[in-house]
Amino acid sequence: VQLQASGGGLVQAGDSLRLSCTVSGRTSGMHGMGWFRQAPGKEREFVTAIRWVSGGTTYYADSVKGRFTISSDNAKNTVYLQMRSLKSEDTAVYYCAATFSLPVGRSAHDYDYWGQGTLVTVSS
DSSP, X not given: OEEEEEOOEEEETTOOEEEXXXXXXXXXXXXXXXXXXXXXXXXXXXXXXXXXXXXXXXXEOTTTTTTEEEEEEGGGTEEEEEEOSOOGGGOEEEEEEEESSSOOOSSGGGOSEEOOOEEEEEEO
C-alpha cells in the first residue's frame, strides 16, 4: 500500500489550498483515511479523518473545524483536504494516512500506512 500526497505550497493568510492523497496497491478492507500535520518543533497532530465506508463519517480537530473539509472519491482511491481561511499556525508538513482497522481515530497509532508528507506554508 502506497500513499501519495500532493498539493502543498506557499500561500498567504486567508487563502485556500487543496491537498490530495491517492492510495495505490491494496485498498480492499480499508476503513478510513486521515490527515495529520507536524509543525517545526512540534509533535504530529491529528487534523481530520474520514471513514471509507459507512457513510463517510468525518472527524475534525477543533482547530480546523469550520475551515477545513475532508472528502473522498472512492472510485479514485483519493482523499482531499480543502483548507480555507488559512492561518500562519496552519504551517506544517501535512501527512495522509490509511487505516485497515478500526477505529478511524485521532491517534497516529490508529493508522497503518503513511504518505510522504507535503509542506504547507502560510505567510502572514
